[in-house]
Amino acid sequence: MPHATASRVTTPSRLSRRAAWAEGQPISELMSRALADPNLISLAAGFVDQQTLPVEPTAEAFRSLFADAESARAALQYGTTPGYPPLREALLNRFLDADETTADDAKLSIDQVVLTAGSNQLLHLVCESLLDPGDIVLCASPTYLVFLGTLGNLGARSVAVETDEHGIVPEAIDDALRQIDRRGELERVKAIYVTSYFDNPCGITTPAKRRAAIVELAKRWSRSSKIYVIEDAAYRELRYWGDDVPSLRSFDDDGRTVVVAGTFSKSYSPGIRVGWGFLPPQLVAPVCNQKGNIDFGSPNFSQHLMAHVMDRGLFDAHVKSICTSYREKLEAMLAAADRWLTPLSGVRWLRPTGGLYVWLQVPDGVDTGFSGPLFDAAIEQGVLYVPGEFCYPAEGVPASRSRIRLSFGVQSCERIAAGIEALARAIRAVAS
Amino acid sequence: MPHATASRVTTPSRLSRRAAWAEGQPISELMSRALADPNLISLAAGFVDQQTLPVEPTAEAFRSLFADAESARAALQYGTTPGYPPLREALLNRFLDADETTADDAKLSIDQVVLTAGSNQLLHLVCESLLDPGDIVLCASPTYLVFLGTLGNLGARSVAVETDEHGIVPEAIDDALRQIDRRGELERVKAIYVTSYFDNPCGITTPAKRRAAIVELAKRWSRSSKIYVIEDAAYRELRYWGDDVPSLRSFDDDGRTVVVAGTFSKSYSPGIRVGWGFLPPQLVAPVCNQKGNIDFGSPNFSQHLMAHVMDRGLFDAHVKSICTSYREKLEAMLAAADRWLTPLSGVRWLRPTGGLYVWLQVPDGVDTGFSGPLFDAAIEQGVLYVPGEFCYPAEGVPASRSRIRLSFGVQSCERIAAGIEALARAIRAVAS
Numbered sequence: 001m002p003h004a005t006a007s008r009v010t011t012p013s014r015l016s017r018r019a020a021w022a023e024g025q026p027i028s029e030l031m032s033r034a035l036a037d038p039n040l041i042s043l044a045a046g047f048v049d050q051q052t053l054p055v056e057p058t059a060e061a062f063r064s065l066f067a068d069a070e071s072a073r074a075a076l077q078y079g080t081t082p083g084y085p086p087l088r089e090a091l092l093n094r095f096l097d098a099d100e101t102t103a104d105d106a107k108l109s110i111d112q113v114v115l116t117a118g119s120n121q122l123l124h125l126v127c128e129s130l131l132d133p134g135d136i137v138l139c140a141s142p143t144y145l146v147f148l149g150t151l152g153n154l155g156a157r158s159v160a161v162e163t164d165e166h167g168i169v170p171e172a173i174d175d176a177l178r179q180i181d182r183r184g185e186l187e188r189v190k191a192i193y194v195t196s197y198f199d200n201p202c203g204i205t206t207p208a209k210r211r212a213a214i215v216e217l218a219k220r221w222s223r224s225s226k227i228y229v230i231e232d233a234a235y236r237e238l239r240y241w242g243d244d245v246p247s248l249r250s251f252d253d254d255g256r257t258v259v260v261a262g263t264f265s266k267s268y269s270p271g272i273r274v275g276w277g278f279l280p281p282q283l284v285a286p287v288c289n290q291k292g293n294i295d296f297g298s299p300n301f302s303q304h305l306m307a308h309v310m311d312r313g314l315f316d317a318h319v320k321s322i323c324t325s326y327r328e329k330l331e332a333m334l335a336a337a338d339r340w341l342t343p344l345s346g347v348r349w350l351r352p353t354g355g356l357y358v359w360l361q362v363p364d365g366v367d368t369g370f371s372g373p374l375f376d377a378a379i380e381q382g383v384l385y386v387p388g389e390f391c392y393p394a395e396g397v398p399a400s401r402s403r404i405r406l407s408f409g410v411q412s413c414e415r416i417a418a419g420i421e422a423l424a425r426a427i428r429a430v431a432s
Numbered sequence: 433m434p435h436a437t438a439s440r441v442t443t444p445s446r447l448s449r450r451a452a453w454a455e456g457q458p459i460s461e462l463m464s465r466a467l468a469d470p471n472l473i474s475l476a477a478g479f480v481d482q483q484t485l486p487v488e489p490t491a492e493a494f495r496s497l498f499a500d501a502e503s504a505r506a507a508l509q510y511g512t513t514p515g516y517p518p519l520r521e522a523l524l525n526r527f528l529d530a531d532e533t534t535a536d537d538a539k540l541s542i543d544q545v546v547l548t549a550g551s552n553q554l555l556h557l558v559c560e561s562l563l564d565p566g567d568i569v570l571c572a573s574p575t576y577l578v579f580l581g582t583l584g585n586l587g588a589r590s591v592a593v594e595t596d597e598h599g600i601v602p603e604a605i606d607d608a609l610r611q612i613d614r615r616g617e618l619e620r621v622k623a624i625y626v627t628s629y630f631d632n633p634c635g636i637t638t639p640a641k642r643r644a645a646i647v648e649l650a651k652r653w654s655r656s657s658k659i660y661v662i663e664d665a666a667y668r669e670l671r672y673w674g675d676d677v678p679s680l681r682s683f684d685d686d687g688r689t690v691v692v693a694g695t696f697s698k699s700y701s702p703g704i705r706v707g708w709g710f711l712p713p714q715l716v717a718p719v720c721n722q723k724g725n726i727d728f729g730s731p732n733f734s735q736h737l738m739a740h741v742m743d744r745g746l747f748d749a750h751v752k753s754i755c756t757s758y759r760e761k762l763e764a765m766l767a768a769a770d771r772w773l774t775p776l777s778g779v780r781w782l783r784p785t786g787g788l789y790v791w792l793q794v795p796d797g798v799d800t801g802f803s804g805p806l807f808d809a810a811i812e813q814g815v816l817y818v819p820g821e822f823c824y825p826a827e828g829v830p831a832s833r834s835r836i837r838l839s840f841g842v843q844s845c846e847r848i849a850a851g852i853e854a855l856a857r858a859i860r861a862v863a864s
Binding site for chain 2: 013014015016017018019022023047048050051053054055058059062066069072073074075076077078079117118120121124128129130131132135146149150152153187190225226228265269270271272273282283286289290292293294295296297298299300301302304
């Protein structure tokens, strides 16, 4: 009975609803295309620069950690779910210093610091603790594309909020909440997500006045249920011009509204992969309980290593050095854009002062997506980009199909310039 | 209007259903008690031995990894979601060798190997991909207590299957499935979870005949939906006597039923925290999609480091060395038990040949739980244990309250002996 046997063997594997919600990240498709052709200049992936990765500082920190067998053993043993206290303390102090405040004034203690596998795991754990399927997070339009996947994976809804050249518009948040309230869905809104420094994909830093307004709006609209502000500060260290600005968290008087996510992935090493969160006190237990059931603590070894990196001043020195290098790359991209893209009508771009991205508009009507004409034309000319459409929340303001995210982190200045020139050729070919 | 202000500030933070399901692991309570009194001999925590952690091998692997700036940089950069290919290949080959099979015969390729933050994250991701709230996993009674937390966190149900001195009883699996089927819930059963080597908490290795029977049962009962076998092989390397036995996976002819979870946490270092899974092909994309949305890949740095550890033969040498050390500790525990516990009526224990645990029965009617008399008596005598009740699934065969899990991994032989003697005094005090 071959049929009977076959049918037994192929009993359908019924996966969870989560499995249906979890889609592959679109960026994976891009990676494989980039890898397939090494001559292609990828301005797509948000990788950090390979050449400036901290080989020497990490070797020094490792030697320091392993100079003493007891400290080496402590790093090789299990840690705790929230993570290694000296590293949490160092991160807390650094954050308080940057915001020019104190633990008391900020109402922030080491108990509210949790270490995770990159900031993405922190975002995931916070969302897991707050969101049921169908719950809503307000996001800038456009916003960090991987976070949209995180929300989708939970069956949660991302609702777009209008942005301008200064990022998310507070009045638009107010409008969005009013509309949602009118639909009777206000209690489903759990958070407003803001990438507050040199955001991915636009490179915009939220101005101080808007920071205050966003926190105030979250508190004011916390009626049927509490609305958090999730402040993603992944790029805060990567400032190439101007002065640092205080966090959104600094406008949260009682410290119960803003969650801050941070990471060493952009500022030191994505391979070591240590991220962190500064949590409102009432979210510490929920987040740690989730984490306790998933991995009971991120790698202790990486945390001890990073504690030595910070303790020896290697982190600050490294940040300084990569900021110099990234500034040159950003200058190269902007200069090339000025030269090759200015002549093209309908092409405009933002001029960030930090981060890793330049957000570009091509002529209206030119579809930048995988299935549009520009993507293939760009590959033909030798350059890869991230189609802007992936950066738009699922609901609300519709996605623009004529935007592009360019990353200047990975390539040399020469290849950045060549990539922009190639992009100009592609746009010209398609627009004509 | 102080009242109005207060009510605005304290708008209830409505957490997700997941947050309500995620409870703190009971083991945390134990840890804090152990830490509070350093004189207490903890036979509770499943930590590995601090003294035999691989300081020298890790330093050697690090030097090898950082001897070349290119290889160091590769480790410091982002990796891929499934993990570093050379390490996945090394783990695959080691597994095939242990099972005395080939990739072709086992129908297992590198594409089916996924690296995770410890085996716990692998278990979590697999469960996340398979289980909706209310779905069922059959577990031995008793079973690995942290896994019960993982299931609870997902709103899934753990159903107990009877065990004897050889572990989970295949006929009892058959009975449990028949009962579930009669209740009309067969389609909710998604997996049978088996810790196949020196299980936590009993120290039992599933005999080959039962392995074959368990896989056969999973396939036979895969009617309305597929039933997987999740083989947790965390302790496979920690064998102190006798020969290795082939995995449950080796009885899975088409390779579509058994998931294998492995980890370096027990055999090398929990701090480096690299685990892995060998997945049926149809689960690779679901698991990687979940992982892509959570952390897009576990720390690349740790994976490169472990690849060097394996490549230089340091892993095999380390396993050999810790097995000698753990065997002495296990002998010390069994000898102390023979001496101090044999005289006590109603006290019996299993004699494992590997792993980190001894499972002990105290006289019927003596409640070993936090609120029972023995736990406090034991602390008074100077010893800490894990109450057995935490190791029982939520449904099915009821939990026994007269069992204890003892761990011999952490303490010296002298302290193990003193701990058992203290336990004997406590049992005598309570039983009399």
